[in-house]
Amino acid sequence: MRFQKYFPVTGLIAAVIAIQLLTYFTDSAYMLTQLTMSAYYSLVIIGLCILMGYAGQISIGHAGFFAIGGYISAFLTTFNLLPHTTNSLVSFFSKTGFLKMSEDLYGGSVLHFQPWAACVMAVLFTIIVAYLIGGPVLKLKGHYLAMATLGFGIIVYRIVLGTSFFGAADGLSDVPPFVIFPGLEVSGKSSARIQNYYIASGLVIAGVIILLNLIDSRIGRALRSIHGAEDAASAMGVNTAKYKLHIFVLSAVFAAVAGALLTHYNGGIGPSEASVMKSVRYVAIVAIGGMANLWGSLIMGFLLNFLSMRGYFGSFDDAVFGAILIIIMLFAPEGLLHKDFFSGIKKMFSRTAKEEEKA
């Protein structure tokens, strides 16, 4: 019985493989690019889903964490340390194997951090920032929490936009591939398209398994009690502040990992990844998925990001997300994939059917 909760995971794995085979047989492997990117964004969304849906804390600043992960990875793997080799810190990193020499486009040599080292540092930095911000921010509620997280997101956006070594408005480019081991790398090369799809999807599956275990554990029950009634939970001895903070940091890490890897996949990152609109989009998708509904958020994250990146929404991209957010919040605040919503619709139709019968 304990493994029952993993049945949907096998379904997810099957769906991931089925989609790849579908693109193979329909000769549309080019779609794997957008599917891979959707998978990375879905990672942010399931992390946010745990924070919003289960711990009940809104964050309109998660694009900030995504951008911190992406920008630090991009910066460390592109910034040339060659003129600074005399610096003791640089030589320390060089001796310990953190650095790597490679050639740039013009044949010059560049000394930069190994992608794995950059990724680890990006995640560590995100953890520090998330703890520092999360401590005071999570004491706030309602409008204040929303505004504070929004403010954090804007600060990150303004900093990357206004800082020259983060490329200002152009962002950072020429980020090297992340070689996990020879033959397996996170990069945008078309020859590595299938393996990248599986790397990203595998990461999402791993994330889902972690979160499913979390939901079903002591922590998960504590979280739901916080969402239900925070005062009651803390009266029962649940250390609400600690749990909220840990979940906040965990969801920030999900966002940072997604940011770092997507940056390697795309070969660069721009300030738009840190924009308020991105944060709002993540929140909207979690809301559409049904807040405390990991699978709903995951499916919606994949689907809506994919549709958006394939350009189905045209120039109304942001407006579509805004409209969906309003409609969901007006008519189905429990989310679209919530069972009550479907039974509600069924009831609505069955009622009209009965009335028609009478007439």
Added chain:
Amino acid sequence: MDMNIELFFQYLVAGITYGTIYAIVAIGFNIIYNTTGIINFAQGEFVMLGGMIAVSMHAFMPLPSAILAAVLLTMIIGALIEITFIRWLVKPSVLRMIMITIGLSIIIREGALHIWGESVRALPYFTGTAVTAIDAGGVFISPQVLWVIGISSIVVVALNLFFSYTLLGRQMRACSSNRDAARLCGISAKNMVTFSFVLSAGIGALAGCVVSPITYVQYDSGTGLAIKGFTVAILGGLGNSMAAVAAGMLLGILESFSIWVMPTAYKDVISIAILLLILFVRPSGLFGSKEAFSLKEF
């Protein structure tokens, strides 16, 4: 940078000008917050709409009537928004209201993008041109600055009179202090909420008109103003419009002088950092009472 007295006053004037606008946006927040307990995340969009509509109207009509038309149209938009999206909700949760108003702000912004495009627009200076300046003892003040400060002062005084001496204003205040008691006295709380949206849309639009010659207006200029307006509203104590004026000046001046120590690109970082600091340290605001704050629900 050299700190001479003329430069000091120049920055001070710039700070006061921006501070006035922030205060007006904050008052817009407060009016809606007082009657509904909602923070309207689309408040900045009213300011943008006011500026944009006035610029478009000015193509057909003289400046004063263009501004009047812009304010009236934005008020109608405010009323329509409240009636369509908020009026019929039964006791919505705070989270739901946050999401709905955020969604509205996106829709208005994207609508503006499709109507007016990405180009930056501005109304002409109300008197003189961009280079006209009044020399006040070495400090050069654009006449538009006087317009901004003058019109904002009139708005603040008029609002005070409205809330103290008119029946409608008193009804709105009754609703904000005790909704149920107000309804027992025969006041339609729902209509008061609609009025509060109309009023704050109108004030926002007027602010957008007077400031547009100096700051210009673009489809996305609402968000930045909204976050600063909110900072000021919090700084003064949410719901307290008089304190918002003082807080607005404070933020405007701080921001203006921050250029001395930090690059201009980080100007917004300063105001948001102040917002976070206030939220962390004293969420009741500089002038708000801590006891009253602890009784409020969020």
